[in-house]
Amino acid sequence: MADRGARRTLLLAAGVAFAAGAAALLWPPPGGSAAAFSPPPEDVCIVPPPRAIAAIPYDPASGLGLHAPRPVPPEARCPVCGMYPARVPRWAAQIIFRDGAAHFFDSAVDLFTYVEDSTPFDPRYGREEVAALFVTDVGGQGWIDARQAYFVTGSQARGPMRGADLPAFSSAAAAAAFVAERGGRVIGFDAVDAPLLKALRGANHPH
DSSP, X not given: OHHHHHHHHHHHHHHHHHHHHHHHHTOSOTTOOGGGOOOOTTOSOOOOOSSOOOOBOOOGGGOOOTTSOOOOOTTOOOTTTOOOGGGOTTTOEEEEETTSOEEEESSHHHHHHHHHOOXXXXXXXXXXXXXXXEEEETTTTEEEEGGGOEEEESOSOBOTTSSBOOOEESSHHHXXXXXXXXXXXXXXXXXXXXXXXXXXXXXXXXO
């Protein structure tokens, strides 16, 4: 009898511990405020979970156009590397899809990586679903249409992954001034070809 009672007590304790763990995984609860979310301060680069990171749906109450750039939600994670783009606002990028859903990226390199082949990251939203691409002006001018941006490659600048990246600018003059100070060369959207992207990916995602 005593053994049976001890076993019952152990099983009850295990059940309580399991329930507490499950509650922790589900916090914050569905519908909770996104503003309350705070990524861990030690976060640098997080490998994404085995499942794809879902695109964030369009919110009609935002007052923004269906395909307009939007603020990066603090809970959004880059579908390529798993980082929180809101932590690196000078480098953040975003893709807006035809239905208004969006993916957010920690840098232009990961945006280009997704556009090249989205299948490993989110098979639901491929290149044919893309309505708009935006990158952040490193000089503080806000969002830029990525197809109109001026990128700098080969500079001394290091992106969120601590590797070579593609700082973006809204004007050729600003990009040239950056090159004069930090080195590299100015290129346009179409010049980010497969060999360049492969080299940049290797510097940022060596695994």
